[in-house]
Amino acid sequence: MKYFMLLFTALWLVACSGNNGESAENKSFMEAQQPKKTYGKIQHVDIGEGIDGTMSKAGKEIFDMKCNACHKYDERYVGxxxxxxxxxxxxxxxxxxxxxxxxxxxxxxxxxxLMQEFLMKMPNQSVDEKDARNVLEHLRDHAKSAQ
Ligand code: HEC
Structure with a gap:
C-alpha cells in the first residue's frame, strides 16, 4: 500500500510538471494526441489576424485595475x-x-x-465579457511585441 501511494504521488507530480511549463516538450503521448478540452462558458473566441489597438488599450486599463495586483508581465508574482x-x-x-x-x-x-504551485485560488474578478475580450487582446498585443 505504501509503495502504491509513493508511485501514485510520483505520477501525479510528473503529470503536473509536464502540463504547466512554457514548452510542449514534456507533453505525454496521450496529451499530444488529444486536443485539450475547453472548460467554462466560452467555447470559441474569434481572434483576428492582427491586433485591434483600441481593444488592446481598453484591455490594458482593465488589466491595470483588476489583474496587476497579482500578475506581472515578465515575472512570477502572486500568480x-x-x-x-x-x-x-x-x-x-x-x-x-x-x-x-x-x-x-x-x-x-x-x-x-498552477494552484499547487501558487497555493491559492484566483478569485473571479467580475469582469464582463466585452472587457475580458479586451484584456485578451491586450495580452495578445503584449505577447506579440515581446517577441
Ligand atoms: C488575487 C490574485 C489574482 C488576481 C487579482 C487575478 N489573478 Fe489570475 N491567477 C492568480 C493565480 C494565483 C493563478 C494561478 C492559478 C490559481 O492558483 O488559481 C492565476 C492564473 C491566471 C491565468 C492562467 C495563467 C497560465 O499560465 O495558465 C490567467 C490567464 C489569469 N490568471 C488571468 C487573470 C486576469 C486577466 C486577471 C484580471 C482580470 C487576473 N488573472 C486576476 C491570481 C490572480
Missing part, C-alpha cells in the same frame, strides 16, 4: 507572469480564466497544477 500567456494557452482558456474562474479551477488540469 503566473502573463506577458506571453497567449503563446502557451488558447484564447478560450484565457477568457474562461477571467469569466468562469471557478469552473477552470475545478476542471482544468493545467489550472489545478
Amino acid at each position: 503566473p507572469a502573463l506577458g506571453k500567456v497567449t503563446q502557451r494557452r488558447t484564447p478560450e482558456y484565457v477568457m474562461n480564466m477571467i469569466l468562469d474562474t471557478e469552473t477552470m479551477i475545478e476542471n482544468d488540469d493545467t489550472v489545478k497544477c
Whole structure:
C-alpha cells in the first residue's frame, strides 16, 4: 500500500510538471494526441489576424485595475507572469480564466497544477465579457511585441 501511494504521488507530480511549463516538450503521448478540452462558458473566441489597438488599450486599463495586483508581465508574482500567456494557452482558456474562474479551477488540469504551485485560488474578478475580450487582446498585443 505504501509503495502504491509513493508511485501514485510520483505520477501525479510528473503529470503536473509536464502540463504547466512554457514548452510542449514534456507533453505525454496521450496529451499530444488529444486536443485539450475547453472548460467554462466560452467555447470559441474569434481572434483576428492582427491586433485591434483600441481593444488592446481598453484591455490594458482593465488589466491595470483588476489583474496587476497579482500578475506581472515578465515575472512570477502572486500568480503566473502573463506577458506571453497567449503563446502557451488558447484564447478560450484565457477568457474562461477571467469569466468562469471557478469552473477552470475545478476542471482544468493545467489550472489545478498552477494552484499547487501558487497555493491559492484566483478569485473571479467580475469582469464582463466585452472587457475580458479586451484584456485578451491586450495580452495578445503584449505577447506579440515581446517577441
Ligand atoms: C488575487 C490574485 C489574482 C488576481 C487579482 C487575478 N489573478 Fe489570475 N491567477 C492568480 C493565480 C494565483 C493563478 C494561478 C492559478 C490559481 O492558483 O488559481 C492565476 C492564473 C491566471 C491565468 C492562467 C495563467 C497560465 O499560465 O495558465 C490567467 C490567464 C489569469 N490568471 C488571468 C487573470 C486576469 C486577466 C486577471 C484580471 C482580470 C487576473 N488573472 C486576476 C491570481 C490572480
